[in-house]
Amino acid sequence: MSLQELASRLQEDFATGFIKAVEWRGELAVTVMRGRLHEIAQFLHDDPAMDFDYIVHVSSVDWPDDEERFEVVYEFYSIRKRHRIRLKTRVPESDCIVDSLTDLWKGADFMEREVYDMMGIRFRNHPDLRRILLPDDYTEGYPLRKDFPLRGKGWRDTFEFLDETAR
């Protein structure tokens, strides 16, 4: 199944949930409505022509100027059919929660936890949604958001330096 066929098949079956499909550098990226993400992912996982049995990564991108600020990115691969697809959905900051896909791909567990840890996007029905790389009691927000400063929070300037010459 070529990438165009794959995209048009998705568009036919999920006319209401489908937003757009982009093909660039030989890769297909499909953006879907948040409400139907789980349904579409289930179709990709179960349908014999799709057969996306392998989860490659879960990622997230922050677009602070957009109305729907965060983008959750899933990438799937089919080991038997040898094709891959990128499934994306947008979430607004006020309600940043998407359905977890841990019931379809077991590997999504750790990957979604990382997205939660780094970007603060919550996953509905996730079995164990805790921080994973940062400590559990970390209170300074979500480091991969664009409003988290790239070069620290200026603590370094507030340190008191010992004046070696005044001894």
Next chain:
Amino acid sequence: MAFEDQRTTVYKLDPAHPGSETLPTLRSEELLLNMGPQHPATHGVLKVILELEGERLVKSTPVLGFLHRGVEKLAEDGTYHQFIPHTDRLDYVCAMYNNFAYCRAIEKLMNITLPDRAEYLRTIVAEVQRIIGHQFWLGTQALDIGAMTVFFYCFRDREILMDWFDELCGARLTTSWYRIGGVERDFTASLLDKLKQFLDYFPPKIDEYVVFLEKNRIWVGRTKGVAIISAEDAVSFGLSGPTLRGSGVDYDLRKAEPYSAYPKCEFSVPLGKNGDTYDRYWIRVQELYESVKIIRQCLEQMQEGPIMADVPSVTLPPKQRVFTNLESMIQQFKLFSQGFDAPPGEIYCGTEAHKGELGFYIVSTGGGKPYRLKIRAPSFIHMGAFDHMSRGYMISDAVTIFGTYDIVMGECDR
């Protein structure tokens, strides 16, 4: 009451038992045991909370992040070229392959094709790095479960290749030899000689490693039938590399999505049957032989030619020219201070490193810096399956199960 907390109640008196004042009943709840963060078998800093019933593992919860350095955030602050040294520090045992995976991703983003010689050089060095990685795994994994001898033999031979790297790029571990669009420098005659000598020297040594392990009944007993994972589960967890192929799933990116000089070489992808630690060991040993084969073929096929793609807006000028030629110096200065202008878009590029699929997902909005860079680290994803794979095994097998993934925490925590 002396014991108010349930967890500290070690013995309870059973009133029904005759003479119960003196006879305690054994407690039945699980025991929590922290393994790590400082433990020699975790290869870095990793803590696992083990729930034990007697000596059996009931549940294990990995606690990651002790080596988290925020590499993905750091990437957003530098140009594409400046990120190459950061990739060395991901999986510090196999820096070359990280460089390779990253450079391939950027080349896909910029749509650059490489000259033939550069592709061959890259493949040769990547396979040398795979040999180093597997030797390191073989030695330390056996050491973790008590077979010490093979460790010394593996490290003796690894040292030859480490010196070879030293001669190639001036560093043993943090190599940064790959460049976007090519490689930093060509092989010298002495490097070629040494590599050829090594290829003749090495295969009999692999047989030696095998004898040390497979004649060791304790080692075999501790790896056969330990940490079994079925093919369906391995795929569902997103495992990759030898850990996935040990369960008999034929997925190797070198064959599935051929890149670099791999399509021009003949090699086979060994597959396991039972999905246990022993099968994963067997695959890695077979891959050592395959790597030697690939390097031999590359050396035979390689022709003279340029080692860098000729795209001056992206690729660096040769170092000798930078010191003597003004235009080259300006080119180098501009590439490092401003970077090149990447087209807006997003790509994912996976590469078969010796641990598994090492991928980079890059979002660009134009300009010289990535907008978002995500690293798909095989070690991190393998740790996701740790709980599933360790349930029901003995506490001493926990070490074997760490070892079976070939995890490096620098890559896992990023």
